[in-house]
Amino acid sequence: MTESPRAKPGARSEFDDFLRKARLKKTRTRELIFNEIFSRSTIHPDAAAVHKRLRSKGHGVSLATVYRTLKLMVRSGLVSPLDLGEGHSHYEPGTNRPGHGHFICLVCGRVCEFENKELRALLDRVGEAEGFELKKHSLQVFGTCRECRKKKKE
Amino acid sequence: MTESPRAKPGARSEFDDFLRKARLKKTRTRELIFNEIFSRSTIHPDAAAVHKRLRSKGHGVSLATVYRTLKLMVRSGLVSPLDLGEGHSHYEPGTNRPGHGHFICLVCGRVCEFENKELRALLDRVGEAEGFELKKHSLQVFGTCRECRKKKKE
DNA sequence: ATGGGTGCAAAGCATTTGCAGTACA
DNA sequence: TGTACTGCAAATGCTTTGCACCCAT
Numbered sequence A, B: 001m002t003e004s005p006r007a008k009p010g011a012r013s014e015f016d017d018f019l020r021k022a023r024l025k026k027t028r029t030r031e032l033i034f035n036e037i038f039s040r041s042t043i044h045p046d047a048a049a050v051h052k053r054l055r056s057k058g059h060g061v062s063l064a065t066v067y068r069t070l071k072l073m074v075r076s077g078l079v080s081p082l083d084l085g086e087g088h089s090h091y092e093p094g095t096n097r098p099g100h101g102h103f104i105c106l107v108c109g110r111v112c113e114f115e116n117k118e119l120r121a122l123l124d125r126v127g128e129a130e131g132f133e134l135k136k137h138s139l140q141v142f143g144t145c146r147e148c149r150k151k152k153k154e
Numbered sequence C: 001a002t003g004g005g006t007g008c009a010a011a012g013c014a015t016t017t018g019c020a021g022t023a024c025a
Numbered sequence D: 001t002g003t004a005c006t007g008c009a010a011a012t013g014c015t016t017t018g019c020a021c022c023c024a025t
Helices: A011-021 A028-038 A047-056 A063-076 A117-130 A146-153 B011-021 B028-038 B047-056 B063-076 B117-130 B146-153
Strands: A079-083 A089-093 A100-105 A111-115 A133-144 B079-083 B089-093 B100-105 B111-115 B133-144
Touching: A011 A063, A028 A047, A028 A063, A028 A089, A047 A063, A047 A089, A063 A079, A063 A089, A079 A133, A100 B117, A111 B117, A117 A133, A117 B100, A117 B111, A117 B117, A117 B133, A133 A146, A133 B117, B011 B063, B028 B047, B028 B063, B028 B089, B047 B063, B047 B089, B063 B079, B063 B089, B079 B133, B117 B133, B133 B146
Parallel strands: A100 A133, B100 B133
Antiparallel strands: A079 A089, A100 A111, A133 B133, B079 B089, B100 B111
């Protein structure tokens, strides 16, 4: 069981903690899937992409196990599902990232994250006004990215 | 072909306009589905709910047509799909409602809309900073509603 | 050893589609 | 009348599950 090369400091031990608390086993397969999500936080893969990537690296992991493990990681609070408007889930590392959202380019499909402190404060304020206790949120902004706007003008 | 009792003023003619422009036919079935979405904007039904509701009213509409029509209405820009975290789409009237979002109670499942001008301005600002041309957005806030918080404390 | 973990194939849902018949323009 | 629209059932695509075997503890 090797350490992830680019894992966030702390994230790995969170996974370990979760596994220990839930009396779940630490397996090679789970580590591989975990690393696939955490090593490149800008990718936002779906289950099929994780599966394909692992296969192409020579790891014989089944799609069923990818789904099982992703579900596990979502329940553990380490990973969040992400709706890019494609009708199925993508995944990204982390949960409870206040003020965090995504730009999704409708032309090229690129996804770009952003983080904004005002947004967090704003949502807290709106929630409080409604008597609503905010746990997490999901914000997607669809439009055209800088590059695609440039191309369109040419 | 009767008028919708509670349709937004203007919304109906938008639908008519869309149908005319796209050379689509105005049918009883499309009108029924349209009204089901627009008559109760707080309901956010999924396709199955629209279908069930129409059936219970004695209208023999097929689920396939409900899906086809909802897709049509989404493309027309009259209706927006809504991800309530259930793994399938719900629908609400309207598109391009800047500063619009949803609270979703994780305990009772109730959905509550909100509208906030600051949010709109904030997203525009963040988009501009990225060179991103904002078309629409989707914001869901998950947590516990006032009533469920009260019950929990008791 | 013993119970959880995994692969495989089959099942389960939401959604889409082919086709033949129906209804709007 | 002609073509779009609809219902039905089959097909599709993503995700879950049952079961037999495997492996971490």
